[in-house]
Amino acid sequence: MEDVQVAPWILVVPVKRTAIAKSRLAAAYPQHRPELARAFAADTVEAALASPLVRTVLVVTDDPKVAADVTAAGARVVPDLPAIGLNEALDHGAAAAVAEFPDARIAALSADLPALRPDELTAALAACVADRSFVIDQPGTGTTMLAAAPGVALDPHFGVGSALAHQASGAVPLDLAIPSVRRDVDTAADLADAVQLGVGPRTAEVMSIVLGAVIGSEGLAC
Numbered sequence: 776m777e778d779v780q781v782a783p784w785i786l787v788v789p790v791k792r793t794a795i796a797k798s799r800l801a802a803a804y805p806q807h808r809p810e811l812a813r814a815f816a817a818d819t820v821e822a823a824l825a826s827p828l829v830r831t832v833l834v835v836t837d838d839p840k841v842a843a844d845v846t847a848a849g850a851r852v853v854p855d856l857p858a859i860g861l862n863e864a865l866d867h868g869a870a871a872a873v874a875e876f877p878d879a880r881i882a883a884l885s886a887d888l889p890a891l892r893p894d895e896l897t898a899a900l901a902a903c904v905a906d907r908s909f910v911i912d913q914p915g916t917g918t919t920m921l922a923a924a925p926g927v928a929l930d931p932h933f934g935v936g937s938a939l940a941h942q943a944s945g946a947v948p949l950d951l952a953i954p955s956v957r958r959d960v961d962t963a964a965d966l967a968d969a970v971q972l973g974v975g976p977r978t979a980e981v982m983s984i985v986l987g988a989v990i991g992s993e994g995l996a997c
């Protein structure tokens with residue numbers, strides 16, 4: 776009988792309600808911040824689903840628009856528990872993943888990676904050989920992905936200074952050239968950098984509306 780290989784990874788992607796998310800973009804993008812947060816999540820999930828190592832993406836969110844977007848893309852939604860916070864949301868998503876896929880490898884992936892490339896995510900997942908591995912973000916202090924081997928607890932420590940916290944908890948940082956996996960977007964400068972790398976279609980669409988509005992308001996074009 777043919778040996779069908781099953782993709783080993785379940786990704787848990789947390790998405791805060793976009794009405795309150797990405798507050799550090801508020802000054803630069805007061806009108807479009809929620810739409811940008813939604814577009815980042817849609818592009819991140821779509822790129823993750825395109826990796827051949829990814830079996831399923833579980834999106835932990837209470838945002839109905841995000842839930843509709845990611846469901847249409849082929850991901851599954853795990854409703855957030857009320858006001859539990861990022862690491863608790865990840866534990867909640869990981870528990871749902873373990874219950875359904877006990878032999879799978881589980882990784883938490885931030886939803887603010889609009890330039891994410893499936894090939895770079897695949898390279899990152901393939902390099903996760905330790906019990907727990909993680910990807911340090913572009914600034915060097917945070918984390919964009921945390922992965923665990925089957926049977927190993929994810930034990931997430933996302934938040935300010937999470938790179939040090941994950942290392943201190945025994946997770947091993949990946950040493951790979953994977954700029955799109957590292958490029959999380961918190962600030963307007965991060966977003967400009969992501970656009971340089973090449974963002975996914977949803978973010979590109981919102982950015983074209985934003986730039987049209989800016990240029991239009993300056994009377995240069997409409």
Ligand SMILES: Nc1nc2c(ncn2[C@@H]2O[C@H](COP(=O)(O)OP(=O)(O)OP(=O)(O)O)[C@@H](O)[C@H]2O)c(=O)[nH]1
Nearest residue numbers: 789790791796797798799835860861864885886887
């Ligand atoms: N489900 C869920 N996801 C969260 C929560 N807090 C943060 N996230 C997600 O975790 C990822 C990293 O979070 P941050 O970069 O801090 O995002 P943020 O809180 O929207 O951004 P700031 O307001 O600028 O701090 C993003 O994908 C967020 O949507 C939470 O309480 N629940």
Ligand SMILES: C=C(OP(=O)(O)O)C(=O)O
Nearest residue numbers: 917918933934937959961
């Ligand atoms: C949640 C994190 O970071 P940020 O808020 O900078 O995206 C993190 O890096 O763990």
